[in-house]
Amino acid sequence: MSNAFKRIVAVLIACVAAMTSVVALWQSNATEMDAQASRDFQRYSLEVIGTGVSSYAQLGFDFNRAYAAWEFFNQLALNAERAGDQQSAARYRSLAERMRAFSPLLQSPYFDQASQTSDLTRYTAERVLIDLARLNELFTAALRVREAWDNKTSAYAIHQTLLSVSLFLLGLALTLTSRLMARLFAVLGVIIALLASAAALGTWLTPVRDLRRVPNAIEAFVEGVSWSVRGEYEKAMEALGRAIAAAPDYTEAYVQRAIATDASGKPEQAIPDYEKARQLGSRSAQLAGALAWAYARTYQYEPALRLYEEATRIDPNEIWAYFDLGLVRLVSGAPFEQVQAAYDQAAALAVRLTAESRASGGAPPSYLWNALDDASIQLDRVVRTLRQGNSDDTVFPLETMRLTPEQAAPIEALSHRLKSLAVSLEYYGTPPAAAPTARFGTLQVTDSEGVERQSFSADTATVWLEMTFSGARDGSDLVIKFFRNGVEESSLRIFKSWEHGIQGSARIEIAASEGSNVAFEVGDYVVELYLDGQFMASGRFRVE
Amino acid sequence: MSDNSDQAFEVLVAVLIALSSLIIAFISWRAFAAGNASGDADFAGMSAMLAAEETRATNAILAYESYGAYLTYRQHRELAMSLQDALKDLPELSLEAAALRAQLDLAKVTSAIQQQRFSRRFVQRDGSYDIDKQLSTLYADRAQQRNLNAAPSFAEADRLRLKVSWLQGTVIPLTVSLIFFTLAEALSRRLRWLMLSIGALLLLGGTIAFLYFELTL
Numbered sequence: 001m002s003n004a005f006k007r008i009v010a011v012l013i014a015c016v017a018a019m020t021s022v023v024a025l026w027q028s029n030a031t032e033m034d035a036q037a038s039r040d041f042q043r044y045s046l047e048v049i050g051t052g053v054s055s056y057a058q059l060g061f062d063f064n065r066a067y068a069a070w071e072f073f074n075q076l077a078l079n080a081e082r083a084g085d086q087q088s089a090a091r092y093r094s095l096a097e098r099m100r101a102f103s104p105l106l107q108s109p110y111f112d113q114a115s116q117t118s119d120l121t122r123y124t125a126e127r128v129l130i131d132l133a134r135l136n137e138l139f140t141a142a143l144r145v146r147e148a149w150d151n152k153t154s155a156y157a158i159h160q161t162l163l164s165v166s167l168f169l170l171g172l173a174l175t176l177t178s179r180l181m182a183r184l185f186a187v188l189g190v191i192i193a194l195l196a197s198a199a200a201l202g203t204w205l206t207p208v209r210d211l212r213r214v215p216n217a218i219e220a221f222v223e224g225v226s227w228s229v230r231g232e233y234e235k236a237m238e239a240l241g242r243a244i245a246a247a248p249d250y251t252e253a254y255v256q257r258a259i260a261t262d263a264s265g266k267p268e269q270a271i272p273d274y275e276k277a278r279q280l281g282s283r284s285a286q287l288a289g290a291l292a293w294a295y296a297r298t299y300q301y302e303p304a305l306r307l308y309e310e311a312t313r314i315d316p317n318e319i320w321a322y323f324d325l326g327l328v329r330l331v332s333g334a335p336f337e338q339v340q341a342a343y344d345q346a347a348a349l350a351v352r353l354t355a356e357s358r359a360s361g362g363a364p365p366s367y368l369w370n371a372l373d374d375a376s377i378q379l380d381r382v383v384r385t386l387r388q389g390n391s392d393d394t395v396f397p398l399e400t401m402r403l404t405p406e407q408a409a410p411i412e413a414l415s416h417r418l419k420s421l422a423v424s425l426e427y428y429g430t431p432p433a434a435a436p437t438a439r440f441g442t443l444q445v446t447d448s449e450g451v452e453r454q455s456f457s458a459d460t461a462t463v464w465l466e467m468t469f470s471g472a473r474d475g476s477d478l479v480i481k482f483f484r485n486g487v488e489e490s491s492l493r494i495f496k497s498w499e500h501g502i503q504g505s506a507r508i509e510i511a512a513s514e515g516s517n518v519a520f521e522v523g524d525y526v527v528e529l530y531l532d533g534q535f536m537a538s539g540r541f542r543v544e
Numbered sequence: 545m546s547d548n549s550d551q552a553f554e555v556l557v558a559v560l561i562a563l564s565s566l567i568i569a570f571i572s573w574r575a576f577a578a579g580n581a582s583g584d585a586d587f588a589g590m591s592a593m594l595a596a597e598e599t600r601a602t603n604a605i606l607a608y609e610s611y612g613a614y615l616t617y618r619q620h621r622e623l624a625m626s627l628q629d630a631l632k633d634l635p636e637l638s639l640e641a642a643a644l645r646a647q648l649d650l651a652k653v654t655s656a657i658q659q660q661r662f663s664r665r666f667v668q669r670d671g672s673y674d675i676d677k678q679l680s681t682l683y684a685d686r687a688q689q690r691n692l693n694a695a696p697s698f699a700e701a702d703r704l705r706l707k708v709s710w711l712q713g714t715v716i717p718l719t720v721s722l723i724f725f726t727l728a729e730a731l732s733r734r735l736r737w738l739m740l741s742i743g744a745l746l747l748l749g750g751t752i753a754f755l756y757f758e759l760t761l
Contacts, residue, residue, distance in 0.1 A: 021716075065616070
């Protein structure tokens with residue numbers, strides 16, 4: 001082996017060794033940055049807990065103590081007025097006024113003097129959610145920075161390994177007697193070193209995106225979320241637009257802007273933002289589902305079905321994805337067996353998740369019952385649209401559904417099955433055992449005189465449910481659920497024993513607040529009656 | 545003569561390589577120590593932060609419970625005062641007066657019970673309850689027992705992390721000096737002194753930079 005060759009190899013070894021130490025330096029630096037980002041995201045997570053607990057402690061006081069005290073005196077005043085005792089009424093009103101000093105919730109700008117109501121949503125958004133949303137974004141940003149530095153550290157480890165291999169090959173080239181082999185090893189070593197160095201340099205030059213360092217991005221995002229929570233969707237879209245302008249790859253800002261746009265009644269305009277978020281790499285089942293729902297509500301059923309199927313693949317435990325898939329299959333005119341199959345999958349999932357939760361000694365999550373309720377409410381809307389035409393709460397207008405009124409009956413039966421499953425799983429942890437033996441007629445909502453009413457005035461404190469029935473059994477579990485504007489009013493839920501005999505008619509008194517004359521809140525109500533976890537009858541009324 | 549000079553040159557290069565390697569090892573040790581200290585400072589900061597957030601959460605629950613008790617006390621005390629006023633205008637033996645007296649008793653008992661559940665220290669002259677003062681006092685009490693201030697520890701950790709970065713940066717010229725020393729040995733006589741000089745300059749520069757960052761950061 002010539003001395004010149006040896007000298008060249010020696011210089012190459014020195015160069016590769018120097019490069020190895022530079023890569024080690026970059027790796028060490030990346031490790032330090034990784035540690036700093038880790039610390040930051042731990043800090044934010046602690047702050048989220050501290051801020052969350054403190055804020056909710058204050059919110060609990062504001063709503064459950066101060067607001068309740070104000071309501072207490074106002075209710076006494078109302079009672080006194082109804083009894084014609086104006087002097088007492090004035091006294092109680094004065095005491096209610098004094099209670100307002102105890103909480104900002106009862107003061108301007110959250111309290112409206114004219115309507116005598118507090119804007120709890122705005123109060124919660126401004127006092128609690130803004131701080132939590134900001135900390136959450138900082139937390140997510142720090143987590144992403146940590147991931148980026150972590151990836152760099154791993155990449156440098158590979159580069160260092162390759163440089164070590166290169167050093168080994170160059171060293172071997174010095175010891176080999178065969179000139180050909182020696183040169184081959186040297187060339188191979190140089191090639192590996194060059195590739196590893198180029199890759200390391202590429203990694204070093206790749207910037208680490210830190211959203212926290214982008215001026216106004218997180219601030220505008222938080223402002224947008226706050227407006228969105230308060231239902232001010234135009235302002236939310238404008239603020240989120242500013243966040244996107246500051247950081248054009250701010251995925252969550254696209255998602256939130258899409259949600260605000262969607263909520264403002266423009267699902268077709270929300271689609272590009274949802275799509276953009278997916279392009280930026282967000283592949284959650286929730287995002288696929290939100291986009292699918294936007295497509296479904298603009299009657300683009302093909303992409304909606306594809307996305308719901310994708311959502312079930314991303315997370316097979318997302319029960320709502322199966323329900324929505326079934327619903328879109330239904331309104332798009334798919335064979336009923338396919339519709340049924342999706343609902344069956346969801347029902348089986350609900351049963352399995354409930355059984356697993358109970359087996360592990362825990363309580364099943366309430367989202368299971370809520371998802372079952374939502375699914376049956378959607379089916380009920382389809383049935384109502386098929387039978388009575390479009391109404392205020394129609395999601396899929398009659399002209400867009402590929403269904404006929406004759407198909408309403410099996411859809412209604414499917415809805416009843418879901419309702420029974422929800423109550424049975426919630427109270428007993430198992431699906432309903434067998435077909436119900438009891439039969440109930442229509443549930444009528446009546447006033448104190450027994451006159452059936454569709455609507456009641458805003459000061460109504462009590463309504464009566466009247467029904468005919470047969471095959472009932474005293475001692476059975478009676479559950480009555482109330483939904484106001486499509487959401488269950490769990491404060492009105494009744495769970496007690498059936499004591500009205502085997503057959504005949506019954507009249508059940510329902511008070512908005514037992515033992516008082518507090519009125520029902522204004523809204524559209526649906527009442528559902530269950531015996532031993534089986535759906536029996538439902539009725540509707542409006543308080544206006 | 546030439547052989548002697550070559551030998552002396554080789555010895556000089558060997559000494560410089562050894563010196564450069566030693567300094568690199570020393571800097572690496574100092575950087576490691578600073579990195580370690582930075583980790584410790586981060587840990588201390590996180591402990592303080594955990595204690596501070598725990599304190600904030602616990603205090604908020606305690607303070608708002610007290611404030612709630614005060615509110616209920618005031619609610620029923622004012623109700624009682626109002627009922628007492630109303631009773632003055634009613635005949636003592638009337639049914640209405642009897643009903644009001646029952647309400648009055650209930651209001652008095654409730655306010656009396658709640659009165660024991662808050663500290664009057666935070667009740668102001670105008671009858672308002674200074675919740676912020678209570679929260680600050682509780683926090684200050686806790687700060688007497690535990691470090692709740694994470695900021696100095698985090699600042700120290702960041703300073704040390706910066707030091708680590710700079711110390712590691714000074715290793716680069718020293719490492720490159722090793723290449724030049726190797727080249728000085730490998731290249732022709734004409735270039736070797738140039739290589740040696742560049743190597744020596746890098747060694748000197750790197751060492752001065754190390755001393756500067758070690759002593760100032």
